[in-house]
Amino acid sequence: MHKRDTFQLPRKTSDVYPIHSTLPLFKIIRTHVLQTFSFCKNYQKGIIKDDDPEFLHQYRVTIRRIRAILSLHQSLFIPDQLKEINFAIKNLMQPTNLQRDLDVYLMQMEHYFNLVEHQHHQGLARFFDDLQHQRQKAYKKNKHWLKSEEYKAQYKLICIQLKQLSPLMEDLSSPPQEMINTLLMNLNNHIITSMKAIDSQTSDAQLHRLRIKCKKLRYGLEYYQPLTEQLSLSLQLKTVKFLQTKLGDFNDSSVQIDFLNHYLEQYIKTGRRAKAIGLLLQKTQQRHLENKQQLINEVILCSQNTAH
Structure with missing residues (x-):
């Protein structure tokens, strides 16, 4: 019996700012996002074959990176x-949301079983059987979407839109490095201001907004890595990555709590499965609150160690 062929994750060359380019900054960014978006199609065969959930994950990360870079600029x-x-980009990626969410839950199955007592494992097993069934339905729908003429037309339209992306005239005369420093410095300062506003009463929504800003700055710092030593930023890439990871983990648990609540409301309200999910929800909420306080302390400490 021969082992079934599997696709390898496509390797992307590191994208960094072409420091010796004489092109205006808007043209460099336009070319960058277009190249990055065009690379997304390299993940599609792997998503359709469904050997490894990392294909879908990297497809989504690549698209989110494009949106963050466009937002930064x-x-x-x-x-x-x-x-x-x-x-258009949001609509292109939206059909993949459910499959990715379910992939994350299924990959954390062992962790969830460890959270509740053994007597509730049978009910939890039924819950994960249902998630697996939902995941297969979501995958088939997503597979059909990626193969559809509608998807191909939307993908092609976005490529055209990116090629036609036009600058504001007043930005054409500014030196690129000066513009880059201004863009990153403004975001750097917004993040520090947001961090200094964090306290024990901070809402989940505030932490979510801080995460989005950190992600945007991280992608910007990675792209402009050749220039970072020449830029007068107080937040370094290492710090931003740390913050984004911590904030991302916290946001994931918020999403998990919403999902479990929705599942109980929409699918099942009684029986062993409901009891197991209710206990899992209780444990997840408890850990979420504990992690929130720890996260807030880390953000406060980071803001104290970072000069504005």
């Missing part, structure tokens, strides 16, 4: 065009 481009592109 929104002052360079015509707002209406950016709004249309962002809407």
Whole structure:
């Protein structure tokens, strides 16, 4: 019996700012996001074959990176065009949301079983059997979407929109390095201001907004890595990565709590499965609150160690 062939994850060359380029910054960014978006199609065969959930994960990460980079540079481009592109990209990725969420739950199955007592494992097993069934349905729908003419047309349209992305005229004359420093410095300062506003009463929504800002700055710092030593930023890439990871883990647990609540409301309210999910929800909420306090302390400490 021969082992079934499997696809290898496509390897992408590191994308960094072409420091010796003489092109205006808007053209460099436009080319970068177009190349990055065009690379997304390299994940599609792996998503359709469904050997490894990492194909879908990297597809989504790549698209989120594009949206973050466009958001970071929104002052360079015509707002209406950016709004249309962002809407189109969001709609292209949206059908994959459920499959990815279910992949995450199924990959954490062992962790969830460890959270509740053995007597509730039978009910939890039924819950995960249901998730696996839902995941297969989501995968088939996603597979059909990626193969559809509608998807291909939307993908092609976004490529055209990115090629036609136009600058605001007042930005054409500014030196690229000066513009880059301004863009990153403004976001750097917004993040520090947000961090200094964090306290024990901070809402989950505030932490979520801080996560989005950190992600945007991280992608910007990674892209402009050749210039980082010349930029006067107080937040370094290592710190931003740390914050984004911690904030991302906290946001994931928020999503998990919402999912479990929705499952109980929509699918099942009684029986062993409901009891097991209720206990899992209780444990997850408890850990979420504990992690929130720890996260808040880490953000406060980081803000104290970072000069504005």
